[in-house]
Amino acid sequence: MDLTRRRLLGSAGAGAAALGLFAAGFSNGTAWASPRFPGDPFRLGVASGDPTPDGIVLWTRLAPDPLALDGRGGMPERRVAVQWQIASDERFSRVARQGTTHAVPELGHSVHVEADGLEPGRDYFYRFRAGGDLSPVGRARTAPDARTRRGDVSFAFASCQCWYEGFYTAYRHMAAEDLDFVVHLGDYLYEYGVGATAGVRGMELDASFQRETLTLADYRNRHALTRLDADLQAAHQAFPWILTWDDHEVENNWAGDIAQLDNDGLPDDTVDGFRARKAAAFQAYYEHLPLRLPQRPNGADVRMYRRLPFGGLLDLHVLDTRSYRDDQVCGDGTKPGCDTERRDPARTMLGAEQERWLLDGTARSGARWNVLANQTLIAQVDQNPDPAVLSSGLDMWDGYTAARDRLLTGLHESGAGNPVVLTGDIHRSVVADLKLDFDDESSPVVATEFAGTSISSGKDGAAMDQVGRNWLTTGVNPHLRWHNSQRGYTVLRLTDRDLRADYRVVPYVTTPGAPVETAGSFVVEAGRPGALPA
Structure with missing residues:
Protein backbone atom coordinates (compact mmCIF):
# COMPACT_ATOMS: atom_id res chain seq x y z
CA MET A 1 0.00 0.00 0.00
CA ALA A 143 -17.47 1.35 -21.04
CA PRO A 144 -17.27 -1.32 -23.73
CA ASP A 145 -15.59 -0.46 -27.00
CA ALA A 146 -17.86 1.65 -29.20
CA ARG A 147 -17.02 -0.49 -32.24
CA THR A 148 -18.35 -3.68 -30.70
CA ARG A 149 -21.75 -4.85 -29.50
CA ARG A 150 -21.08 -6.35 -26.11
CA GLY A 151 -23.37 -9.18 -25.04
CA ASP A 152 -25.02 -7.31 -22.17
CA VAL A 153 -24.98 -4.15 -20.07
CA SER A 154 -26.36 -3.97 -16.53
CA PHE A 155 -27.02 -0.85 -14.48
CA ALA A 156 -29.24 0.51 -11.73
CA PHE A 157 -31.05 3.82 -11.57
CA ALA A 158 -32.20 5.75 -8.52
CA SER A 159 -33.39 9.17 -7.39
CA CYS A 160 -34.77 11.19 -4.48
CA GLN A 161 -32.65 10.52 -1.39
CA CYS A 162 -33.98 12.81 1.32
CA TRP A 163 -31.41 12.30 4.08
CA TYR A 164 -33.62 13.13 7.05
CA GLU A 165 -36.64 11.10 5.88
CA GLY A 166 -34.95 7.73 5.64
CA PHE A 167 -31.84 5.62 5.83
CA TYR A 168 -29.99 4.70 2.65
CA THR A 169 -30.22 0.94 3.16
CA ALA A 170 -31.19 0.51 -0.50
CA TYR A 171 -27.74 1.75 -1.50
CA ARG A 172 -26.09 -0.94 0.63
CA HIS A 173 -28.05 -3.56 -1.30
CA MET A 174 -27.28 -1.83 -4.60
CA ALA A 175 -23.55 -2.01 -3.83
CA ALA A 176 -23.85 -5.81 -3.72
CA GLU A 177 -25.34 -6.04 -7.24
CA ASP A 178 -23.28 -6.90 -10.32
CA LEU A 179 -23.54 -3.64 -12.30
CA ASP A 180 -21.58 -1.73 -14.91
CA PHE A 181 -22.69 1.68 -13.61
CA VAL A 182 -25.40 3.62 -11.74
CA VAL A 183 -27.62 6.38 -13.13
CA HIS A 184 -28.89 9.01 -10.67
CA LEU A 185 -31.87 10.99 -11.97
CA GLY A 186 -31.91 13.83 -9.47
CA ASP A 187 -32.80 15.05 -5.99
CA TYR A 188 -29.42 13.97 -4.68
CA LEU A 189 -30.10 16.24 -1.72
CA TYR A 190 -32.95 18.38 -0.40
CA GLU A 191 -32.70 22.08 0.26
CA TYR A 192 -35.07 22.19 3.24
CA GLY A 193 -33.99 22.36 6.86
CA VAL A 194 -33.38 18.91 8.35
CA GLY A 195 -35.40 19.46 11.54
CA ALA A 196 -34.45 19.57 15.21
CA THR A 197 -33.59 15.86 15.36
CA ALA A 198 -32.46 15.47 11.72
CA GLY A 199 -35.68 13.60 11.08
CA VAL A 200 -35.35 9.83 11.44
CA ARG A 201 -31.58 10.12 11.90
CA GLY A 202 -31.95 11.23 15.53
CA MET A 203 -29.09 13.74 15.52
CA GLU A 204 -28.62 17.30 16.74
CA LEU A 205 -27.01 19.58 14.19
CA ASP A 206 -26.04 23.24 14.12
CA ALA A 207 -28.83 25.76 13.56
CA SER A 208 -27.52 26.38 10.02
CA PHE A 209 -28.89 22.94 9.08
CA GLN A 210 -32.37 23.92 10.25
CA ARG A 211 -32.87 26.51 7.50
CA GLU A 212 -33.22 26.28 3.75
CA THR A 213 -29.98 26.24 1.79
CA LEU A 214 -29.12 29.54 0.10
CA THR A 215 -25.36 30.12 0.20
CA LEU A 216 -22.39 28.16 -1.06
CA ALA A 217 -21.52 27.17 2.51
CA ASP A 218 -25.11 25.97 3.04
CA TYR A 219 -25.08 23.79 -0.08
CA ARG A 220 -21.58 22.47 0.60
CA ASN A 221 -22.53 21.38 4.09
CA ARG A 222 -25.79 19.78 2.98
CA HIS A 223 -23.89 17.78 0.36
CA ALA A 224 -21.27 16.85 2.95
CA LEU A 225 -23.96 15.71 5.37
CA THR A 226 -25.43 13.51 2.64
CA ARG A 227 -22.04 12.12 1.57
CA LEU A 228 -21.14 11.08 5.13
CA ASP A 229 -23.65 8.24 4.87
CA ALA A 230 -21.75 4.94 4.76
CA ASP A 231 -24.28 3.17 2.53
CA LEU A 232 -24.17 5.93 -0.07
CA GLN A 233 -20.38 5.87 0.03
CA ALA A 234 -20.42 2.10 -0.52
CA ALA A 235 -22.52 2.45 -3.68
CA HIS A 236 -20.22 5.18 -5.00
CA GLN A 237 -17.14 3.07 -4.30
CA ALA A 238 -18.61 0.04 -6.07
CA PHE A 239 -19.55 1.53 -9.46
CA PRO A 240 -19.13 4.62 -11.64
CA TRP A 241 -22.13 6.95 -11.46
CA ILE A 242 -23.74 9.01 -14.21
CA LEU A 243 -25.68 11.90 -12.68
CA THR A 244 -28.06 14.67 -13.55
CA TRP A 245 -30.12 16.93 -11.34
CA ASP A 246 -33.80 17.60 -10.79
CA ASP A 247 -35.13 20.40 -8.61
CA HIS A 248 -34.16 19.91 -4.96
CA GLU A 249 -30.46 20.29 -5.65
CA VAL A 250 -31.41 23.98 -5.89
CA GLU A 251 -35.03 24.59 -4.85
CA ASN A 252 -38.32 22.75 -5.25
CA ASN A 253 -39.87 23.06 -8.73
CA TRP A 254 -37.53 25.71 -10.09
CA ALA A 255 -37.81 26.40 -13.80
CA GLY A 256 -35.00 28.04 -15.76
CA ASP A 257 -34.18 31.29 -14.01
CA ILE A 258 -37.48 31.32 -12.11
CA ALA A 259 -37.65 30.39 -8.44
CA GLN A 260 -40.56 28.40 -7.08
CA LEU A 261 -42.00 31.39 -5.25
CA ASP A 262 -41.55 35.11 -5.51
CA ASN A 263 -41.94 37.51 -2.60
CA ASP A 264 -41.49 34.79 0.03
CA GLY A 265 -38.77 36.70 1.85
CA LEU A 266 -35.87 34.66 0.48
CA PRO A 267 -33.00 36.38 -1.38
CA ASP A 268 -34.00 34.67 -4.66
CA ASP A 269 -37.12 36.76 -5.31
CA THR A 270 -35.53 38.35 -8.40
CA VAL A 271 -33.95 36.68 -11.42
CA ASP A 272 -30.52 37.94 -10.35
CA GLY A 273 -31.10 36.70 -6.81
CA PHE A 274 -32.16 33.27 -8.00
CA ARG A 275 -29.24 33.03 -10.41
CA ALA A 276 -26.91 33.73 -7.48
CA ARG A 277 -28.57 30.90 -5.55
CA LYS A 278 -28.29 28.59 -8.56
CA ALA A 279 -24.61 29.42 -8.93
CA ALA A 280 -23.97 28.40 -5.32
CA ALA A 281 -26.00 25.20 -5.69
CA PHE A 282 -24.38 24.26 -9.00
CA GLN A 283 -20.86 24.77 -7.67
CA ALA A 284 -21.49 22.65 -4.58
CA TYR A 285 -23.09 19.95 -6.75
CA TYR A 286 -20.01 19.83 -8.98
CA GLU A 287 -17.66 19.84 -5.99
CA HIS A 288 -19.24 16.72 -4.52
CA LEU A 289 -19.79 14.50 -7.56
CA PRO A 290 -17.68 12.74 -10.25
CA LEU A 291 -18.45 15.04 -13.16
CA ARG A 292 -16.31 15.96 -16.15
CA LEU A 293 -14.98 19.42 -16.96
CA PRO A 294 -17.82 20.24 -19.42
CA GLN A 295 -20.21 19.89 -16.47
CA ARG A 296 -18.32 22.40 -14.32
CA PRO A 297 -20.65 25.40 -13.94
CA ASN A 298 -19.93 28.92 -15.07
CA GLY A 299 -21.89 30.74 -12.41
CA ALA A 300 -25.57 29.89 -12.94
CA ASP A 301 -24.95 28.31 -16.35
CA VAL A 302 -23.91 24.74 -17.01
CA ARG A 303 -24.58 22.08 -19.63
CA MET A 304 -25.65 18.89 -17.87
CA TYR A 305 -27.18 17.07 -20.84
CA ARG A 306 -24.80 14.69 -22.57
CA ARG A 307 -24.64 11.32 -24.32
CA LEU A 308 -22.66 8.24 -23.26
CA PRO A 309 -22.31 5.19 -25.56
CA PHE A 310 -21.89 1.65 -24.25
CA GLY A 311 -20.67 -0.36 -27.20
CA GLY A 312 -23.20 -0.78 -29.97
CA LEU A 313 -25.76 -1.96 -27.42
CA LEU A 314 -26.76 1.23 -25.59
CA ASP A 315 -26.70 4.98 -26.05
CA LEU A 316 -27.56 6.77 -22.80
CA HIS A 317 -29.01 10.26 -23.35
CA VAL A 318 -28.76 12.21 -20.08
CA LEU A 319 -31.32 15.04 -19.90
CA ASP A 320 -31.71 18.27 -17.93
CA THR A 321 -35.43 19.07 -17.64
CA ARG A 322 -34.95 22.03 -15.23
CA SER A 323 -32.51 24.51 -16.71
CA TYR A 324 -34.34 25.36 -19.95
CA ARG A 325 -38.02 24.75 -19.24
CA ASP A 326 -40.76 27.37 -19.22
CA ASP A 327 -42.40 28.21 -15.91
CA GLN A 328 -45.18 25.91 -14.76
CA VAL A 329 -48.64 27.10 -15.80
CA CYS A 330 -51.62 27.95 -13.59
CA GLY A 331 -49.57 28.35 -10.44
CA ASP A 332 -48.04 24.85 -10.60
CA GLY A 333 -49.35 21.96 -8.50
CA THR A 334 -51.89 19.30 -9.49
CA LYS A 335 -55.26 20.55 -10.70
CA PRO A 336 -57.91 20.16 -13.40
CA GLY A 337 -58.23 22.51 -16.33
CA CYS A 338 -55.43 24.69 -17.73
CA ASP A 339 -55.79 22.88 -21.07
CA THR A 340 -55.08 25.96 -23.21
CA GLU A 341 -52.00 26.85 -21.20
CA ARG A 342 -50.67 23.28 -21.03
CA ARG A 343 -51.04 22.76 -24.78
CA ASP A 344 -49.37 26.01 -25.86
CA PRO A 345 -47.00 24.92 -28.69
CA ALA A 346 -44.50 27.59 -27.72
CA ARG A 347 -43.87 25.99 -24.32
CA THR A 348 -40.77 23.88 -23.82
CA MET A 349 -39.47 21.39 -21.28
CA LEU A 350 -35.99 20.85 -22.72
CA GLY A 351 -35.33 24.12 -24.54
CA ALA A 352 -34.93 24.25 -28.31
CA GLU A 353 -31.22 23.36 -28.40
CA GLN A 354 -31.47 20.33 -26.08
CA GLU A 355 -34.62 19.12 -27.86
CA ARG A 356 -32.83 19.16 -31.23
CA TRP A 357 -29.76 17.51 -29.71
CA LEU A 358 -31.90 14.69 -28.29
CA LEU A 359 -33.98 14.00 -31.38
CA ASP A 360 -31.01 14.28 -33.75
CA GLY A 361 -28.94 12.01 -31.51
CA THR A 362 -31.56 9.29 -31.16
CA ALA A 363 -32.24 9.42 -34.92
CA ARG A 364 -28.55 8.96 -35.76
CA SER A 365 -27.84 6.41 -33.05
CA GLY A 366 -26.76 3.01 -34.26
CA ALA A 367 -27.18 1.48 -30.80
CA ARG A 368 -29.68 -1.29 -30.20
CA TRP A 369 -31.24 0.63 -27.27
CA ASN A 370 -31.70 4.37 -26.77
CA VAL A 371 -32.26 5.10 -23.08
CA LEU A 372 -33.28 8.56 -21.87
CA ALA A 373 -32.27 9.55 -18.33
CA ASN A 374 -35.18 11.86 -17.60
CA GLN A 375 -36.41 13.58 -14.44
CA THR A 376 -40.21 14.01 -14.37
CA LEU A 377 -42.92 11.65 -15.62
CA ILE A 378 -43.54 11.76 -19.38
CA ALA A 379 -46.65 9.57 -19.44
CA GLN A 380 -50.01 11.29 -19.20
CA VAL A 381 -51.45 10.66 -15.75
CA ASP A 382 -54.98 11.66 -14.83
CA GLN A 383 -54.73 12.14 -11.08
CA ASN A 384 -58.50 12.03 -10.52
CA PRO A 385 -60.36 8.67 -10.61
CA ASP A 386 -63.49 10.42 -11.93
CA PRO A 387 -63.39 9.79 -15.73
CA ALA A 388 -65.11 13.14 -16.28
CA VAL A 389 -62.28 15.11 -14.62
CA LEU A 390 -58.75 15.34 -16.05
CA SER A 391 -56.42 16.46 -13.25
CA SER A 392 -52.82 17.06 -14.30
CA GLY A 393 -49.49 17.39 -12.51
CA LEU A 394 -48.25 20.67 -13.95
CA ASP A 395 -44.58 20.18 -13.02
CA MET A 396 -44.46 16.95 -15.04
CA TRP A 397 -44.60 16.62 -18.82
CA ASP A 398 -48.39 16.81 -18.43
CA GLY A 399 -47.83 20.54 -17.98
CA TYR A 400 -45.89 20.71 -21.27
CA THR A 401 -48.03 18.59 -23.59
CA ALA A 402 -46.90 20.17 -26.88
CA ALA A 403 -43.27 19.52 -25.93
CA ARG A 404 -44.19 15.92 -25.09
CA ASP A 405 -45.92 15.55 -28.46
CA ARG A 406 -42.80 16.83 -30.24
CA LEU A 407 -40.62 14.37 -28.33
CA LEU A 408 -42.75 11.28 -28.90
CA THR A 409 -43.57 12.16 -32.51
CA GLY A 410 -39.89 12.78 -33.19
CA LEU A 411 -38.86 9.44 -31.72
CA HIS A 412 -41.58 7.66 -33.70
CA GLU A 413 -40.97 9.31 -37.06
CA SER A 414 -37.18 9.02 -36.90
CA GLY A 415 -37.32 5.31 -36.15
CA ALA A 416 -35.07 5.71 -33.12
CA GLY A 417 -33.86 2.29 -32.03
CA ASN A 418 -35.86 0.90 -29.09
CA PRO A 419 -36.37 4.08 -27.01
CA VAL A 420 -36.80 3.55 -23.26
CA VAL A 421 -37.27 6.31 -20.69
CA LEU A 422 -36.01 6.24 -17.08
CA THR A 423 -37.77 8.66 -14.73
CA GLY A 424 -37.43 9.73 -11.10
CA ASP A 425 -39.10 12.49 -9.05
CA ILE A 426 -42.47 10.93 -8.15
CA HIS A 427 -41.45 8.72 -5.17
CA ARG A 428 -43.24 5.74 -6.66
CA SER A 429 -42.62 3.13 -9.32
CA VAL A 430 -44.64 3.13 -12.52
CA VAL A 431 -44.38 1.20 -15.78
CA ALA A 432 -46.08 2.97 -18.69
CA ASP A 433 -46.58 2.75 -22.42
CA LEU A 434 -45.69 6.06 -24.07
CA LYS A 435 -48.20 6.59 -26.90
CA LEU A 436 -48.52 9.09 -29.71
CA ASP A 437 -52.01 9.92 -28.41
CA PHE A 438 -52.77 8.99 -24.81
CA ASP A 439 -56.48 9.56 -25.35
CA ASP A 440 -56.65 6.95 -28.13
CA GLU A 441 -56.15 3.37 -26.95
CA SER A 442 -55.41 2.28 -30.54
CA SER A 443 -52.62 4.84 -30.92
CA PRO A 444 -49.16 3.25 -31.41
CA VAL A 445 -46.80 2.77 -28.49
CA VAL A 446 -43.60 4.73 -29.11
CA ALA A 447 -41.52 3.83 -26.07
CA THR A 448 -41.62 2.35 -22.59
CA GLU A 449 -41.24 4.45 -19.46
CA PHE A 450 -39.81 2.96 -16.27
CA ALA A 451 -40.36 5.42 -13.43
CA GLY A 452 -38.44 4.52 -10.30
CA THR A 453 -39.31 5.22 -6.70
CA SER A 454 -37.24 7.16 -4.18
CA ILE A 455 -34.33 5.87 -2.15
CA SER A 456 -35.77 7.43 1.01
CA SER A 457 -37.95 10.46 0.21
CA GLY A 458 -41.47 10.10 1.56
CA LYS A 459 -40.36 7.81 4.41
CA ASP A 460 -41.71 4.25 4.53
CA GLY A 461 -43.79 3.35 1.51
CA ALA A 462 -46.31 0.64 0.73
CA ALA A 463 -46.97 -1.67 -2.18
CA MET A 464 -50.11 0.35 -2.91
CA ASP A 465 -51.49 3.66 -1.66
CA GLN A 466 -54.43 5.90 -2.52
CA VAL A 467 -52.55 7.71 -5.25
CA GLY A 468 -51.80 4.40 -6.91
CA ARG A 469 -55.40 3.30 -6.64
CA ASN A 470 -56.51 6.57 -8.25
CA TRP A 471 -54.02 6.17 -11.08
CA LEU A 472 -54.95 2.56 -11.80
CA THR A 473 -58.72 3.01 -11.68
CA THR A 474 -60.14 1.13 -14.66
CA GLY A 475 -60.25 3.28 -17.78
CA VAL A 476 -58.57 6.36 -16.32
CA ASN A 477 -54.95 5.66 -17.33
CA PRO A 478 -55.03 2.49 -19.47
CA HIS A 479 -51.42 2.98 -20.58
CA LEU A 480 -50.12 2.54 -16.99
CA ARG A 481 -49.09 -1.09 -16.60
CA TRP A 482 -47.92 -1.29 -12.95
CA HIS A 483 -47.52 0.73 -9.78
CA ASN A 484 -45.72 0.39 -6.44
CA SER A 485 -44.94 3.01 -3.79
CA GLN A 486 -42.24 1.28 -1.73
CA ARG A 487 -38.68 2.65 -1.61
CA GLY A 488 -35.72 1.28 -3.54
CA TYR A 489 -34.03 1.27 -6.94
CA THR A 490 -34.37 -0.41 -10.34
CA VAL A 491 -31.91 -2.73 -12.08
CA LEU A 492 -31.84 -2.90 -15.89
CA ARG A 493 -30.14 -5.65 -17.89
CA LEU A 494 -29.90 -5.11 -21.64
CA THR A 495 -29.05 -7.61 -24.34
CA ASP A 496 -29.38 -7.53 -28.09
CA ARG A 497 -32.68 -9.36 -27.68
CA ASP A 498 -34.43 -7.62 -24.78
CA LEU A 499 -34.31 -5.26 -21.81
CA ARG A 500 -35.30 -6.48 -18.34
CA ALA A 501 -36.23 -4.16 -15.44
CA ASP A 502 -36.28 -5.48 -11.86
CA TYR A 503 -37.81 -3.20 -9.25
CA ARG A 504 -35.85 -3.76 -6.03
CA VAL A 505 -37.61 -2.47 -2.91
CA VAL A 506 -37.12 -2.30 0.85
CA PRO A 507 -40.08 -2.56 3.26
CA TYR A 508 -39.01 0.41 5.41
CA VAL A 509 -36.45 3.23 5.54
CA THR A 510 -37.24 5.01 8.82
CA THR A 511 -35.04 2.49 10.62
CA PRO A 512 -31.88 0.94 9.17
CA GLY A 513 -31.23 -2.64 8.14
CA ALA A 514 -34.20 -3.42 5.90
CA PRO A 515 -34.00 -6.47 3.61
CA VAL A 516 -34.46 -6.12 -0.14
CA GLU A 517 -36.80 -7.97 -2.50
CA THR A 518 -37.98 -7.72 -6.10
CA ALA A 519 -41.48 -6.24 -6.26
CA GLY A 520 -41.92 -6.52 -10.02
CA SER A 521 -40.03 -7.52 -13.16
CA PHE A 522 -40.73 -6.49 -16.74
CA VAL A 523 -39.28 -7.16 -20.17
CA VAL A 524 -39.22 -5.05 -23.33
CA GLU A 525 -38.45 -7.04 -26.46
CA ALA A 526 -36.27 -5.34 -29.07
CA GLY A 527 -38.44 -4.03 -31.87
CA ARG A 528 -41.66 -4.24 -29.81
CA PRO A 529 -42.17 -1.16 -27.59
CA GLY A 530 -44.17 -1.74 -24.43
CA ALA A 531 -43.38 -3.69 -21.26
CA LEU A 532 -44.50 -7.23 -20.52
CA PRO A 533 -44.38 -8.95 -17.11
CA ALA A 534 -41.20 -11.03 -16.90
Missing part, protein backbone atom coordinates in the same frame (compact mmCIF):
# COMPACT_ATOMS: atom_id res chain seq x y z
CA ASP A 2 3.07 2.26 -0.06
CA LEU A 3 2.67 5.19 -2.45
CA THR A 4 6.15 6.65 -2.83
CA ARG A 5 6.58 9.91 -4.67
CA ARG A 6 8.90 8.25 -7.19
CA ARG A 7 6.33 5.56 -8.07
CA LEU A 8 3.51 8.09 -8.33
CA LEU A 9 5.34 10.61 -10.43
CA GLY A 10 7.02 8.14 -12.77
CA SER A 11 4.18 8.66 -15.26
CA ALA A 12 2.56 11.65 -13.64
CA GLY A 13 -0.24 13.09 -15.70
CA ALA A 14 0.50 10.90 -18.71
CA GLY A 15 -2.64 10.48 -20.77
CA ALA A 16 -4.82 12.24 -18.21
CA ALA A 17 -6.51 15.61 -17.94
CA ALA A 18 -6.69 16.52 -14.26
CA LEU A 19 -8.78 19.44 -13.11
CA GLY A 20 -6.22 21.14 -10.94
CA LEU A 21 -4.24 24.32 -10.57
CA PHE A 22 -3.20 25.13 -14.13
CA ALA A 23 -5.95 23.36 -16.08
CA ALA A 24 -8.67 25.38 -14.40
CA GLY A 25 -6.75 28.59 -13.70
CA PHE A 26 -7.27 28.61 -9.95
CA SER A 27 -5.10 29.78 -7.05
CA ASN A 28 -1.41 30.02 -7.79
CA GLY A 29 -0.06 30.22 -4.26
CA THR A 30 2.54 27.79 -2.99
CA ALA A 31 1.13 24.35 -2.39
CA TRP A 32 1.00 22.96 1.11
CA ALA A 33 4.26 21.03 1.05
CA SER A 34 3.73 18.58 3.92
CA PRO A 35 0.05 18.68 4.84
CA ARG A 36 -1.00 17.35 8.23
CA PHE A 37 -4.74 17.23 8.57
CA PRO A 38 -6.70 17.47 11.85
CA GLY A 39 -8.58 14.31 10.86
CA ASP A 40 -9.09 11.90 7.98
CA PRO A 41 -9.25 14.11 4.85
CA PHE A 42 -11.18 11.40 2.95
CA ARG A 43 -14.21 11.23 5.21
CA LEU A 44 -16.53 11.92 2.27
CA GLY A 45 -15.26 8.86 0.44
CA VAL A 46 -14.31 8.40 -3.20
CA ALA A 47 -16.30 8.06 -6.40
CA SER A 48 -15.98 7.56 -10.15
CA GLY A 49 -18.22 8.61 -12.99
CA ASP A 50 -19.06 9.06 -16.68
CA PRO A 51 -17.13 6.04 -18.01
CA THR A 52 -15.84 5.95 -21.58
CA PRO A 53 -14.17 3.03 -23.35
CA ASP A 54 -10.72 4.34 -22.41
CA GLY A 55 -11.35 6.48 -19.34
CA ILE A 56 -13.15 7.40 -16.16
CA VAL A 57 -13.59 10.40 -13.85
CA LEU A 58 -12.16 9.95 -10.35
CA TRP A 59 -13.46 12.09 -7.50
CA THR A 60 -12.78 12.89 -3.89
CA ARG A 61 -12.93 15.95 -1.67
CA LEU A 62 -10.48 16.72 1.12
CA ALA A 63 -12.62 17.48 4.18
CA PRO A 64 -11.21 16.47 7.57
CA ASP A 65 -14.05 18.45 9.21
CA PRO A 66 -16.85 18.00 6.64
CA LEU A 67 -19.51 20.03 8.47
CA ALA A 68 -17.36 23.04 9.40
CA LEU A 69 -19.74 26.00 9.47
CA ASP A 70 -17.75 28.02 6.95
CA GLY A 71 -18.25 25.29 4.34
CA ARG A 72 -14.51 24.73 3.89
CA GLY A 73 -14.46 21.23 5.31
CA GLY A 74 -11.74 22.01 7.84
CA MET A 75 -9.24 22.91 5.12
CA PRO A 76 -7.02 26.01 4.95
CA GLU A 77 -7.05 28.44 2.03
CA ARG A 78 -4.17 26.61 0.36
CA ARG A 79 -3.89 24.25 -2.54
CA VAL A 80 -2.90 20.69 -1.77
CA ALA A 81 -1.16 18.13 -3.96
CA VAL A 82 -3.20 14.93 -4.27
CA GLN A 83 -1.73 11.78 -5.76
CA TRP A 84 -3.92 9.26 -7.56
CA GLN A 85 -3.50 5.75 -8.85
CA ILE A 86 -5.52 3.39 -11.05
CA ALA A 87 -4.66 -0.31 -11.05
CA SER A 88 -6.00 -3.45 -12.65
CA ASP A 89 -5.94 -5.29 -9.31
CA GLU A 90 -7.12 -4.39 -5.82
CA ARG A 91 -3.61 -4.80 -4.35
CA PHE A 92 -2.27 -2.17 -6.79
CA SER A 93 0.52 -4.46 -7.96
CA ARG A 94 -0.35 -3.64 -11.61
CA VAL A 95 -0.68 0.14 -11.80
CA ALA A 96 -2.25 1.31 -15.07
CA ARG A 97 -2.23 5.11 -14.65
CA GLN A 98 -1.08 7.49 -11.93
CA GLY A 99 -0.33 11.13 -11.37
CA THR A 100 -0.68 14.20 -9.18
CA THR A 101 -3.31 16.91 -9.26
CA HIS A 102 -4.19 19.74 -6.89
CA ALA A 103 -7.17 20.30 -4.63
CA VAL A 104 -7.85 24.03 -4.53
CA PRO A 105 -9.95 26.09 -2.08
CA GLU A 106 -11.93 27.70 -4.92
CA LEU A 107 -13.54 24.29 -5.53
CA GLY A 108 -13.85 23.24 -1.90
CA HIS A 109 -10.67 21.14 -2.20
CA SER A 110 -12.51 18.71 -4.45
CA VAL A 111 -10.58 16.59 -6.95
CA HIS A 112 -11.74 15.60 -10.43
CA VAL A 113 -9.26 13.49 -12.37
CA GLU A 114 -10.22 12.64 -15.96
CA ALA A 115 -8.03 9.60 -16.52
CA ASP A 116 -7.71 8.02 -19.95
CA GLY A 117 -5.51 5.42 -21.63
CA LEU A 118 -7.45 2.53 -20.05
CA GLU A 119 -8.77 -0.63 -21.66
CA PRO A 120 -12.47 -0.85 -22.59
CA GLY A 121 -15.03 -2.89 -20.69
CA ARG A 122 -12.94 -3.89 -17.68
CA ASP A 123 -12.72 -3.28 -13.94
CA TYR A 124 -10.13 -1.00 -12.38
CA PHE A 125 -9.36 0.03 -8.82
CA TYR A 126 -8.37 3.54 -7.76
CA ARG A 127 -7.25 5.49 -4.70
CA PHE A 128 -5.88 8.87 -3.63
CA ARG A 129 -3.20 10.07 -1.25
CA ALA A 130 -2.83 13.49 0.39
CA GLY A 131 0.09 13.99 2.74
CA GLY A 132 0.35 10.81 4.78
CA ASP A 133 -3.32 9.88 4.38
CA LEU A 134 -4.60 7.22 2.00
CA SER A 135 -8.17 7.13 0.73
CA PRO A 136 -10.50 4.11 0.56
CA VAL A 137 -10.19 2.05 -2.61
CA GLY A 138 -12.90 2.44 -5.24
CA ARG A 139 -13.81 0.21 -8.16
CA ALA A 140 -14.68 1.50 -11.61
CA ARG A 141 -15.56 -0.15 -14.91
CA THR A 142 -14.86 1.41 -18.29
